[in-house]
Amino acid sequence: MNVKIATLCIGLIVLIHANGCFHSGNQERTIKPEPSKSHEQSNFVRPHDTRQSWVEENWTKPKPDMEELAKTSSIETLRGQILSVDTVTIVKDMAEILHVMVETDEEIVPVYLGPKWIFEMEQFDIKTGSDVVIKGYRVDIGAYRVMLTLEIETGGQKRVLRNRDGVPLWGTILKAEA
Template sequence: MKGKCSIFVITAVLMFTVAVTAFAAPGRGGSGGWGLGSPYQRMYNPATVETVSGEVISVDRITPMKRMGAGIHIQLKTDRETVSVHLGPAWYIERQDARIEKGNTIEVKGSRVTFSGKPAIIAAEVKKGDALLKLRDEGGIPVWSGWRR
């Protein structure tokens, strides 16, 4: 009886350790590096928020930083420039009703940053016609941080 109890305890401890390790690993479970307090999240600066509009010339999946999950990124051609716009994690963006596609005319409100040495915008809102895709609040907190709670 003692042998079976010991095996049960050891198995339970191992399962608990594996579960904790899996959920704590960057890029696994949770927000995949896109959440509150992550290095990527800290790039968003409410002081540099601006609104731009133009035509979507590409929609791509990218991994912005090491150990992050995939994200959705667009190239937006405005009157002045073509700028990279980071929308958010693919697992969140792909589950939204509002679809952003090549050729769409949209308006983006977000924080202008320098990413990999080039100008980019981390989006807070995207308007497409009457549809509004809300991605962050005024302080830059991602809406997916509390998703499904």
């Protein structure tokens, strides 16, 4: 009997964590995660007028936090093998970010590459098991430490994603299409 109760409790905890809500009597409460400092300072906005002005405003200028990060962080080169490939959404309504786990000789590193669509549009293959060289710097996004990619090379392909100041270069692609 105690095993069944413990299993039920664990199941409820997992459900609460996954859904961000719990019930107390007749009241429903929502657990909202605290926004990280980087999200509070984000200048990300949805395009409301023209695509061109949105691109200029949000994708081709350095963000204040990125400039500071670039001044205080040193660029690292990561050499290893891709263990997994998935997507994450950092900010609500933002494009999905391609996320990989890279195993080096010393550690396993979570890496944020850039918007998934840029890799799809350019037919740049990111495959599990592939050898990879990534240049970037480590950042804290909430409680999660990741490498933010400046440049990636894998499978004979190379792509520069951000400049040294952290400014995304995929905005120039959008700008050219607008």
